[in-house]
Amino acid sequence: MKLSNIGRAQESTLSLGSASKKSGFNRYQSRAAYFLIAPTLILFVIFMVIPIGMAIFLSFTNYDIISTMSWVGLDNFKRLMDDAILWQTFRNVGLLTLFYVPLMIIISLLLAVLVTQPFRGVTLFRLAFYMPTVTSAVAASIVWLWMLNSEYGIVNQLLKYVGITGPAWLSESGPAMASVIAVTLWLGVGGNMIIYMAGIKGIPAQLYEAARIDGASAFKQLIHITFPMLRPTTLLVSTMTIIGALQIFDQAYVLTQGGPANSTKTIVYHIYTTGFEQLQMGFASAQALVLTLTILIFTAINFKINQSKD
Amino acid sequence: MKKDQNLKKLLFYTISSAIAVVMVMPFIWSLLTSIKPDAEIFKIPLQWLPSTITFDHYIEAFESVPFGRYLFNSFYLAIMGVLFNLLFGSMSGYAFAKLKFKGRNVIFAVLLAAMMIPGVVVMIPQYIVLNNMPLMGGNDILGQGGHGLLNNFWAVILPGAAGSFAVFFMRQFFLTLPDEYMESARIDGCSEFRIYWNLYLPLTKPALATLGIFTFQAGWNSFLWPLIVLNDRSLYTVQIGLQAFTFDKQTAYGPMMAATVVIILPVIAIFMYLQKYFIEGANFSGIKS
Numbered sequence: 001m002k003l004s005n006i007g008r009a010q011e012s013t014l015s016l017g018s019a020s021k022k023s024g025f026n027r028y029q030s031r032a033a034y035f036l037i038a039p040t041l042i043l044f045v046i047f048m049v050i051p052i053g054m055a056i057f058l059s060f061t062n063y064d065i066i067s068t069m070s071w072v073g074l075d076n077f078k079r080l081m082d083d084a085i086l087w088q089t090f091r092n093v094g095l096l097t098l099f100y101v102p103l104m105i106i107i108s109l110l111l112a113v114l115v116t117q118p119f120r121g122v123t124l125f126r127l128a129f130y131m132p133t134v135t136s137a138v139a140a141s142i143v144w145l146w147m148l149n150s151e152y153g154i155v156n157q158l159l160k161y162v163g164i165t166g167p168a169w170l171s172e173s174g175p176a177m178a179s180v181i182a183v184t185l186w187l188g189v190g191g192n193m194i195i196y197m198a199g200i201k202g203i204p205a206q207l208y209e210a211a212r213i214d215g216a217s218a219f220k221q222l223i224h225i226t227f228p229m230l231r232p233t234t235l236l237v238s239t240m241t242i243i244g245a246l247q248i249f250d251q252a253y254v255l256t257q258g259g260p261a262n263s264t265k266t267i268v269y270h271i272y273t274t275g276f277e278q279l280q281m282g283f284a285s286a287q288a289l290v291l292t293l294t295i296l297i298f299t300a301i302n303f304k305i306n307q308s309k310d
Numbered sequence: 311m312k313k314d315q316n317l318k319k320l321l322f323y324t325i326s327s328a329i330a331v332v333m334v335m336p337f338i339w340s341l342l343t344s345i346k347p348d349a350e351i352f353k354i355p356l357q358w359l360p361s362t363i364t365f366d367h368y369i370e371a372f373e374s375v376p377f378g379r380y381l382f383n384s385f386y387l388a389i390m391g392v393l394f395n396l397l398f399g400s401m402s403g404y405a406f407a408k409l410k411f412k413g414r415n416v417i418f419a420v421l422l423a424a425m426m427i428p429g430v431v432v433m434i435p436q437y438i439v440l441n442n443m444p445l446m447g448g449n450d451i452l453g454q455g456g457h458g459l460l461n462n463f464w465a466v467i468l469p470g471a472a473g474s475f476a477v478f479f480m481r482q483f484f485l486t487l488p489d490e491y492m493e494s495a496r497i498d499g500c501s502e503f504r505i506y507w508n509l510y511l512p513l514t515k516p517a518l519a520t521l522g523i524f525t526f527q528a529g530w531n532s533f534l535w536p537l538i539v540l541n542d543r544s545l546y547t548v549q550i551g552l553q554a555f556t557f558d559k560q561t562a563y564g565p566m567m568a569a570t571v572v573i574i575l576p577v578i579a580i581f582m583y584l585q586k587y588f589i590e591g592a593n594f595s596g597i598k599s
């Protein structure tokens with residue numbers, strides 16, 4: 001009893017000693033750590049923390065760089081209600097997202113399934129499918145601008161070979177939206193294909209073996225094994241795709257300039273016009289805040305949908 | 311069974327080739343257009359290959375717009391972005407992975423959460439912050455009077471100099487390295503900074519390469535932010551220059567494709583040469599969930 005008490009006392013003094021030594025050491029270590037993270041933190045505060053606060057503040061003002069700023073309360077948000085173009089851009093982007101996100105998931109998953117097949121030359125295909133991902137949206141849009149030219153473009157010329165008269169892709173509202181979606185898909189499927197590839201490699205091979213013994217077709221395996229097993233990957237891909245889709249700018253700006261008649265104008269494009277062309281920065285901040293809220297809501301809904309399936 | 315396998319093979323090659331054509335065609339078509347004489351560009355039915363190869367469109371593109379200047383600007387901005395992100399990203403990544411300090415988890419969580427915030431919400435405030443940067447570009451100490459860092463390369467470099475992604479990426483890599491080097495180096499009396507710089511940083515070369523390539527690609531391809539903060543023509547990047555060029559020359563598809571080829575080429579070349587790192591980086595963005 002006594003002995004064990006002494007033992008415990010010794011133990012506690014020992015741990016006390018090492019603790020105080022450790023904390024002295026830690027102080028040195030944390031000083032080094034703070035030094036190492038300082039540049040990141042300073043930039044983070046200047047270009048992230050302060051701007052987020054400002055974004056909220058500005059949306060209650062009429063800031064426009066030139067005249068003096070004054071507090072206008074909820075005026076900006078009331079004006080938003082009557083901002084017909086803003087709601088049109090919301091409808092445009094909503095339509096775009098509706099087609100773009102499911103297509104993105106289906107196509108990039110199918111590409112990933114293709115390039116994980118054990119056939120010769122598969123790396124070459126992987127390379128070809130990924131190549132558009134490294135090009136800029138501006139350059140890609142310009143190349144497609146030419147390819148989609150209604151008279152001389154390669155797309156309509158090829159369609160003519162099979163007896164179809166292609167539309168004036170970029171000057172009719174439906175085809176223009178389809179073009180923006182197609183170019184964005186062309187640009188993005190390669191990146192998500194790689195993410196799905198990693199997911200596919202993580203699926204245990206026994207599952208497929210068991211399915212094969214049971215006589216399940218390749219298509220059934222895809223639906224009942226591959227897709228369910230990739231749900232976490234799909235959650236990630238769909239979240240990133242939705243966030244990206246709601247903020248599309250480059251393609252719409254270069255490919256169609258938002259036209260015809262604003263039918264492909266996106267939300268970010270409208271915010272850019274309001275804030276940086278008309279310099280109504282207070283109002284544009286309110287618009288940006290609404291978009292941010294929308295993004296957060298959609299991300300949350302997406303999480304809910306993908307998790308409730310379990 | 312054998313027959314089945316052959317059918318599968320046929321199906322695989324047919325589908326893959328068809329998709330590959332769609333994915334690669336824009337590159338080939340822009341290249342072919344750029345070296346065709348004008349008469350052959352606008353031809354119905356289309357002529358696939360040029361009868362003679364001409365570089366006139368390249369000359370015209372470079373003569374009407376200072377693409378050389380734009381190429382330099384883009385290259386400079388992309389490289390600076392890479393250097394800053396590798397340095398700051400690895401410094402903080404190392405601290406978050408290997409050092410113990412108060413607030414480590416909270417600060418790291420906040421940095422991560424910032425990755426979820428859409429860029430559009432800070433677009434206008436960042437512009438105002440740059441405009442009012444004290445003592446810069448004719449500003450007084452309160453940030454009034456001048457144009458701050460706007461119309462300056464720093465306006466592009468600084469906001470992206472320490473991206474959360476870089477920090478997170480480097481931290482994940484440092485976590486995979488053992489602690490033992492650190493402990494024995496401390497016993498030898500090595501300073502914490504030197505442990506980071508001389509011991510651990512050299513071990514992260516593959517990660518630095520991947521992150522560097524990704525940052526370069528993002529910098530080279532970025533459009534909206536440079537468009538907002540750089541108004542002086544001499545500061546234009548290739549993406550802005552290319553967009554402005556096509557806006558002026560709506561139907562001059564030859565020079566337009568020539569300019570596009572020149573701008574796509576560097577990234578494609580890097581990609582072909584270092585594809586392994588590209589794939590790794592894309593892979594990582596899948597693991598980060």
